[in-house]
Amino acid sequence: MDSPVFAAETLGLTKRYPLAWKRRVVVALNKLDLQVRPGEVFGLLGPNGSGKSTTIKLLLGLIRPNEGEARIFGLGPDDLEARRRIGFLPENPYFYGFLTGDETLQFFGKLCGLRGAKLTARINELIDLVSLQNGRERPLRSYSKGMLQRIGLAQAMIHDPDLLFLDEPTAGVDPQGSAQIRDLILRLKKMGKTVIFSSHLLEQVQEVADRVAIFSLGRKVLEGSLDDLLTEKEATLVSVPGELTDARRDELERLLAQSGFTGANVQFSRPRLSLEQLYLRTVEAERQP
Amino acid sequence: MIGRILVIARNTLLEAVRQKVLNVLLLFGLVMIAASSYFSQVAIDQQIKFVKDFGCGAIGLIGVCIAILSVAQLLPQELHNRTIYTILAKPVRRSEFLLGKFVGVVLLLTLSVALMSIAFAAVLWWQETQGLAAVQADYVHTPGWGKSPELTNMYQHDVAQIVNQVRDPQMVEAILLIFAKLVMAAAMAMLVSTFSTSFIFTVITTCGIYLIGHMESAARDVWLSHGAQATFGQGLFLEMLSLLVPDMNSFTIVDEILDGNVVPWWHTWNLLGYSAVYTGVLLALSELIFEFREI
Ligand SMILES: Nc1ncnc2c1ncn2[C@@H]1O[C@H](COP(=O)(O)OP(=O)(O)OP(=O)(O)O)[C@@H](O)[C@H]1O
Ligand SMILES: [Mg+2]
Numbered sequence: 001m002d003s004p005v006f007a008a009e010t011l012g013l014t015k016r017y018p019l020a021w022k023r024r025v026v027v028a029l030n031k032l033d034l035q036v037r038p039g040e041v042f043g044l045l046g047p048n049g050s051g052k053s054t055t056i057k058l059l060l061g062l063i064r065p066n067e068g069e070a071r072i073f074g075l076g077p078d079d080l081e082a083r084r085r086i087g088f089l090p091e092n093p094y095f096y097g098f099l100t101g102d103e104t105l106q107f108f109g110k111l112c113g114l115r116g117a118k119l120t121a122r123i124n125e126l127i128d129l130v131s132l133q134n135g136r137e138r139p140l141r142s143y144s145k146g147m148l149q150r151i152g153l154a155q156a157m158i159h160d161p162d163l164l165f166l167d168e169p170t171a172g173v174d175p176q177g178s179a180q181i182r183d184l185i186l187r188l189k190k191m192g193k194t195v196i197f198s199s200h201l202l203e204q205v206q207e208v209a210d211r212v213a214i215f216s217l218g219r220k221v222l223e224g225s226l227d228d229l230l231t232e233k234e235a236t237l238v239s240v241p242g243e244l245t246d247a248r249r250d251e252l253e254r255l256l257a258q259s260g261f262t263g264a265n266v267q268f269s270r271p272r273l274s275l276e277q278l279y280l281r282t283v284e285a286e287r288q289p
Numbered sequence: 290m291i292g293r294i295l296v297i298a299r300n301t302l303l304e305a306v307r308q309k310v311l312n313v314l315l316l317f318g319l320v321m322i323a324a325s326s327y328f329s330q331v332a333i334d335q336q337i338k339f340v341k342d343f344g345c346g347a348i349g350l351i352g353v354c355i356a357i358l359s360v361a362q363l364l365p366q367e368l369h370n371r372t373i374y375t376i377l378a379k380p381v382r383r384s385e386f387l388l389g390k391f392v393g394v395v396l397l398l399t400l401s402v403a404l405m406s407i408a409f410a411a412v413l414w415w416q417e418t419q420g421l422a423a424v425q426a427d428y429v430h431t432p433g434w435g436k437s438p439e440l441t442n443m444y445q446h447d448v449a450q451i452v453n454q455v456r457d458p459q460m461v462e463a464i465l466l467i468f469a470k471l472v473m474a475a476a477m478a479m480l481v482s483t484f485s486t487s488f489i490f491t492v493i494t495t496c497g498i499y500l501i502g503h504m505e506s507a508a509r510d511v512w513l514s515h516g517a518q519a520t521f522g523q524g525l526f527l528e529m530l531s532l533l534v535p536d537m538n539s540f541t542i543v544d545e546i547l548d549g550n551v552v553p554w555w556h557t558w559n560l561l562g563y564s565a566v567y568t569g570v571l572l573a574l575s576e577l578i579f580e581f582r583e584i
Contacts (some may be wrong), residue, residue, distance in 0.1 A: 061380050062584065080380045088378035096300070099293040108297045108472045111379045155375065166377075 005074045007163045007194040008036040008059055014262035015054050016215035028054040031068065035212075036196055038162070039254060042190050043205040045196040046215030050197040055092055056165045057217075059196075073164065080102040084112070086230055087161035091198075097141030101151055104140060105158060112159035126154040131180065145172035150255055153181065154275060163187065166197035182208055193287045206230075206275035213281060216286040230272045292379050294389040294573060301393025302400070304567065305359055314358075315401050318351035319408045326412050326419075333420040337454050340416050341547050344409040344464055348402060351363055352471040353499070358360050360478035363390050363489035373584055384576045389480070391572060402468050415457040454549070458564050462557045463546045470540050474499055476571035477535075483578040502537035511532040535567045 013032040014082055016025045031052040036042045044052040057063045059070045061077030075082035090210075095104050102123060109119045110154070126135060135143060140151065156164060169185075170178035178201070185195050185208045198235040199205050206214060206226060214221040305311050323341035329336065337349040376386060428444045435441075478495040508527065528543040534543055539560060546552050 015383055050387075055373070062377055064583075083378065083380040086378065088375065090371055090378075091372045093375070095372060096376065098304055107296065107300055108375070108379060111293055111376065111381055113292070113380070153374075159379075191325075196315070222582060274573070 001183075005038070006035045006071070007040070007073060008032045008034070008042075008196060009071045009074075010059065010068065011071075012243040013050075013055070013065050013070055014067040015058060015063065016066050018150065025219045029058065029237055032220055034213060034220065034223070035195060038194050039189070039192050041195045041208055041210050043209035043212040043241060044196065044215065045200075045202070045205060045212055046198075050215040051218040054218075055087075056167050056196070056198065060086065060165060075279055080119050084159065085162045085254055087159070087164045089149075089152045089156040089164070089166045089169055091171065093148050095140050095151065095155070098139055100139050100141075101127070102137065105154055108155045109149070109158045114159060114171060122160075123154075126157060129157075129184065130154045131177075139283070144176055146177055149173050150177065152233035152248055153184070161193075163194040163196070168198055168200070170199060170201055178204065193282060201276070202276040212275075214282050214284055219243045221286055222282050223224055226275065229278055230275060238256070293385050295391060295432060296390025297386060298392035298396060300314045300482075301363070301390050305397045306394070307398075311355055311397070311401075311515065313357060314355055315404060316420060318347050318401070318405050321347040321351070322405060322408045322412055326416055333423060333451060334454060336367055337413070337416050337420065337451070338549075340412060341460070344405075344412065344430070345467060345543060345547060348405045348464070349467050349470065351405065351571040352398060352402060352467065353474050356398055356471045356475040357478045357492055357495050357499075359394055359397060360391075360475050360494065361482055361485075361488050363394070363479075364482045364485075364489075365488050368534075377584070385578055387483075387576055388572070391475065391479055391575075394479075395472055398468065398475065402464065402471070406464055413447055414453050417451060420451045420455075421448060424451065437498065445455070452466050457549070459544075459546045459552060462552060462554065463543045466540055466543050466557060466560055469561050470537065472568055473537075473564045473571075476568040476575075478572045480575045483575045483582060487506050498534055499537065501530070502534045504538075505534060505536050535564070539563070 010032050013029060013034075014027070016027050018025050032051075032055060034055070044055060046052055054145040056064070058065050059072060061070070061083075069239065070077050072079075072082040073085055076077060077083075096107075099107060105120065105123045106128065109115075109122065114122060127133060130153050132150045132154065133153065134148065137149050140148065145149065153166070153169060156166070166185075169181050173181060182204055187195070188195055189208075189210075195208075197209075209226055211223070211225045212229070213220050215221065322344050325340045325347075326336075328339065328343075361540070367376075377383065424444070426446050428440065428447075431440060433440055473546050474495070477498050478491060480489040481494045481498070485494065505527075508530075542556065543561070547561075
């Protein structure tokens with residue numbers, strides 16, 4: 001690997017929640033091993049309740065594992081040095097309703113040790129970045145869901161962290177907004193940041209993620225780079241320019257049968273599954289036994 | 290570290306101020322203090338004593354409501370709204386978060402007590418004016434006014450009595466002691482709320498502890514007065530109790546002050562020190578529990 005230290009790493013990470021009234025436990029996360037390299041955009045996929053948010057919260061040190069450990073840039077998640085390098089957008093973000101957009105960013109900025117002109121400049125920058133000009137002076141209690149999501153993103157980036165955890169960043173955001181968030185993630189990637197995000201919008205994940213892991217019932221059931229996962233290895237797609245009439249297709253088939261397919265206009269590429277197909281296939285397979 | 294604690298404290302105070310519920314409570318306190326002067330007593334000194342009792346009582350009562358209620362809703366609200374996640378994902382320790390919240394409540398109590406004390410002082414000042422006017426009216430109509438030095442002496446004595454009763458510097462002690470008591474109540478609520486799962490549980494349990502704190506010394510008195518010596522069981526119980534629950538009854542010296550008795554400053558300092566230590570212990574316990582709590 002390029003760098004010996006992973007941006008985020010888990011080793012046998014397990015989280016159980018007791019159900020007090022039934023003497024049962026929910027295994028929210030089961031022996032997760034995960035490694036995210038610096039600079040990667042990593043997608044966490046899986047049905048509701050499969051452990052995506054649990055993984056993120058464990059990596060942030062918000063909840064504590066029953067077994068295993070989580071590391072951020074080689075440090076424990078409780079380490080303040082590690083926390084300085086991470087930003088977090090929680091799912092269904094909800095902030096102090098009595099603060100305005102500006103005050104919210106000031107509050108979180110100050111918690112990160114930013115002050116004065118530097119903080120003001122950063123806030124202006126972020127407000128532009130998430131297009132929230134109309135929310136600066138308004139209390140968050142009057143925000144729409146998508147606006148909360150935007151202020152949440154701004155808040156997560158206030159201290160310019162190296163690693164961002166975004167739990168369903170596009171939930172509740174309008175199409176334009178979710179396109180902006182997609183572009184933002186791509187821009188962060190260009191800046192060399194690491195992004196770990198969860199999402200149910202597979203098309204979007206496909207557009208931005210380098211690698212994904214699919215969770216089911218607290219277990220990671222599939223992991224890999226999108227290039228690897230979505231490439232069908234058993235078949236080859238032949239693509240030719242222009243419209244293909246029946247006559248020409250017969251001709252092509254004959255030609256192919258003779259296997260004399262040379263010429264600059266004939267291109268071969270591998271057909272790709274959509275991430276959606278892969279996801280459904282994986283999750284369905286998990287449900288079978 | 291101090292910076293982060295203060296940022297959280299400031300935010301907590303801001304939240305309390307922008308939440309109108311506490312404002313209403315505070316307004317209620319101010320009205321209570323102001324209204325006390327409308328319950329007229331026959332004698333002026335009784336009237337002033339009544340206003341003092343009433344004012345200190347109102348500050349204590351409203352204060353303890355603000356202390357317990359505002360602390361009890363802190364954690365449940367943070368957990369319910371998940372605002373705590375966003376804060377703790379920043380470079381903020383759990384202990385800093387909790388301490389910041391507590392300092393915020395102490396600031397709120399300071400503000401509330403200050404406002405109520407100002408109202409209290411205003412009412413007392415008004416009482417003084419009224420009292421002095423009444424005394425003067427009395428003497429002016431007495432035959433021999435202005436001629437007999439004896440009468441002038443009596444008049445001056447009466448005036449001095451009213452002024453001394455109203456401008457008793459010991460009232461500062463009384464307010465400080467009440468404030469210390471409120472801070473302790475807030476710390477108790479903080480400790481309870483770190484293991485409580487609901488607002489109601491915190492409020493009821495804290496009120497319970499607060500009341501036990503008031504009865505603790507009464508129990509001691511009763512048991513010790515009967516058979517000279519408490520039984521081993523009783524003694525142990527009292528020891529445990531006094532370790533767990535601060536002795537709130539020692540704050541009844543506020544009543545001594547209100548009765549016009551002299552309470553030396555060292556006594557007040559002792560009590561303030563006692564409550565500071567106790568508050569520290571309660572907070573340390575809270576931090577410990579909160580550190581291991583599932584959020
Ligand atoms: N505080 C909690 N107490 C009990 N069980 C919990 C708690 N938090 C999460 N769980 C359980 O842990 C499991 C995983 O939850 P998690 O929030 O990680 O799912 P998720 O993959 O993020 O789902 P979603 O797509 O709905 O956000 C679920 O079965 C959930 O019920
Ligand atoms: Mg989730």
